[in-house]
Amino acid sequence: MAVLIHEKRVLVLDASTKIPSGIFTGNIVDLGMFDECLSVSEIVEETVIRGRHCMYSFKVRNLPASITFSICLPSSCDAQDVKFIYEKVKNNSIDKNGAENWKIDAFDATCSSVDREISVGTIITMLWFQTWGSLYVFLAAFAVDTFFLISGFLMTYLVLKEMSNGKKFNIFLYYIHRYIRLTPVVGMLLLITIFILPHLGSGPIWEKSLKNILSGTCEQKWWTLLVYVQNYVRTDIECLGHTWYLAADMHFYWISPIILIPLMKKPKLGLAILGSLVIASLISVGTMVAVNGYISTLYSNSAPVSVIKDSFRFFYTVSHTRASSWLIGIYLGYIIHSNPAKLSKTSVFYGWLGAIGCFIFCIMGQRVCLEESYKYNLTFETTFAMFSRPMWAIGVAWVVFASIYGYGGYVTEIMSLPIFLPLSRISFCIYIVHATLQIAKVNTTRTADYFSEFQMSDWSRFDFLHVLSEFFEKHFADQERNPLEARIFRQVSLWCRKGIPQGINKPVSMTLDRRPNKIDEREGCQSLVAWHIVALSKNDATVLACHLRLDIRV
Structure with missing residues (x-):
């Protein structure tokens, strides 16, 4: 640092983080000025001195989340030097008296590549999560259950239709067709993520994201995506994390013949198997939440970050906890294939009333978990986890059924718009x-953003x-x-x-x-x-x- 001339030294200091205001209200990420740091370039005694932008994070015991700041250093420095500076500052400046509540539990650092340009993150205050305006974001998790329902419905109806028309069920072609249908797209995305994406972006947190959630992890985990076991194998690292849905759907596809064939040949046996699997799925969900203390939703105001992460990794994405919606879709497909008798107006009314009740249960249950005053309640979390997803699926199943048989009214008209x-x-x-595009965009940001709801729809x-x-x-x-x-x-x-x-x-x-x-x-x-x-x-x-x-x- 001393060899830099005065002007360049000022740029280095100016590009580094100074303690920002509003730390206790969520302003805990400061990215510094990435481009300003990299603009430092000076030849001193035939040696090129360049700036290198580094990010460091630390967890203060009295704060709910990690603080992330930046520092601009000479290009010869790396993450180990940042950690060395931290240890020196920690050992020489912390007053032992009264410092226990402000103890730093974890420290991590990453530095950008010197030979590329750079990126940015968004400061999102947790206070927004507690408002009604954030509800639609977290309700999006139920869209996955809608997809599972539709997947089970289409699969069942179309297979039963083929079999009832005299076509023999060929289980080999059944599996091969599904694999060929999905895998080329996944394979191409893997190739782009591992070999092309690293050269397309840069930024203060770009290198860290490449290492932890993009090309770095996909180099280790790519094979699990091609055989659709990524939601059970190597879950400690994330590679195209949103594709867990494809793995779960493929697993359901593998076991579907043990339901579909009996449904066609011996309906009572098939329905018994289907009901048993639904009950097993509900028990599995309840047991996992009760034993491990997972949350029933994607986010809960009462849960620490570690619990939210574990819940997503071990509970939200695994196939056996998501089967109920798919199984309800199978039952819907069987009902549609059976051509049920025409319903009375009273039955249709209660059908819509029940569907609306199911949606309200899911929406209000999610809202409860976002309340600032909510404290983790094991009974509530277990109950909501067991019944929220199947109830959402039942509500959507009624909408599909009513639309097909002319009971949908304006709902059917709106959903049938050519748009x-x-x-x-x-x-x-x-x-x-x-997801890959969104992650890349966030991690190529160069300066901190002030959060607004308008930015949520980019x-x-x-x-x-x-x-x-x-x-x-x-x-x-x-x-x-x-x-x-x-x-x-x-x-x-x-x-x-x-x-x-x-x-x-x-x-x-x-x-x-x-x-x-x-x-x-x-x-x-x-x-x-x-x-x-x-x-x-x-x-x-x-x-x-x-x-x-x-x-x-x-």
């Missing part, structure tokens, strides 16, 4: 790439997400490029030229029943076939419909 059709075409690949990413998702969809998830799917498409074309086979029923597509004057025979044929194809994933039917340029109304 949703283009989004359905890229929904799967948006899910695949969105539309600047949408166009790029759309382009990237279209690329993945067309080249790695496009069903027309899959040989198995190509055979199905040829059959579709044949049916639509020669007319609808007698074995296909109409109740699945309510479009034909409610708008007979607006749809010709060819369009009706395509709509029916789109719902009878064995696509077997949460969005395969909608993707197929979009490739056929259909307007499916369910």
Whole structure:
């Protein structure tokens, strides 16, 4: 530092963190000035002296979360030098008297690469989590249960339909088709994350994110994603963490024949197996929460960060705790396949009343956990964990059932708006790439941001997400490029030229029943076939419909 001329020394000091105001109200992250630090470059005695931006974090016992600050050092320094400076300061300046409540429990440091540009994080005050305005963010966790429900529903209905039409169930093709349907997209995202993404970003916390949640961890864990065991194996490190859903869905797919085959051949046995698995899933959830003290939601105001992390890792993402929604989807598919009798107006009323009650239970339970005054209650957490997800699934199942059989009214009309059709075409690949893009954006920030609710809806990413998702969809998830799917498409074309086979029923597509004057025979044929194809994933039917340029109304 001493060899730097005065102007450069000032830049080094100016780029480093000074103690910010508002630490006790959540302003506990300061990134310094990354670009200013890297702009330091001076030749002294034929040696190039450059600035290097380092971040250090420490946990103060009296504060709820770690404090993260920055320091600008010469490029010859590294994270070990930062830790050495910390030890010197700690040993020489802390007054032992009365310092126990302010003891530092953990210290960590990372330094940016000298040869690249740099990035930023966002200061999010925990106080916002306690407001009603944050509720929609945490309710998004129930969207996963919606996907599980739809996955189980589509899989069951379409397989039972094929089997009832005399087609033999080929378990080998059943598994292979699913694996080929999902894996190319996951494999390509892994390649981009490991080999390309490290060269696209930079910033104060970029190197740390690469090491801990992106390319660094994926180099160790990539194989678990390709065999879909990432939510059970090497859970101590995170690689494309959002893909735990694909692993869980694949696990459900593996065990589905033990339910589907009995449902077709011996329905009572199949329903007994299904009910037993639902009960087992509920007991598993309750036991894990009661024994380990996990939280029932993604976030709880009463839980320390360590408990929130453990709950996500060992409880939220594992397959056996998420099975209830998928199993309810199987039951819904069986009911739809069985063509139930027409319901009375009273039954429909109570059906909607029950669905609304299920949604209110889930929404208010989540809100309770966000209250500032809430204290961890084992009975409440266990009860809410056991019943919130299946109740949400039951509510969504009623919406699907009511929409198919004409009991949905305005709800069905809104959900059938054509505006949703283009989004359905890229929904799967948006899910695949969105988290990586969000993580990269956050970790390439250069200066601290002041949090606002407006920033929670950042539309600047949408166009790029759309382009990237279209690329993945067309080249790695496009069903027309899959040989198995190509055979199905040829059959579709044949049916639509020669007319609808007698074995296909109409109740699945309510479009034909409610708008007979607006749809010709060819369009009706395509709509029916789109719902009878064995696509077997949460969005395969909608993707197929979009490739056929259909307007499916369910």
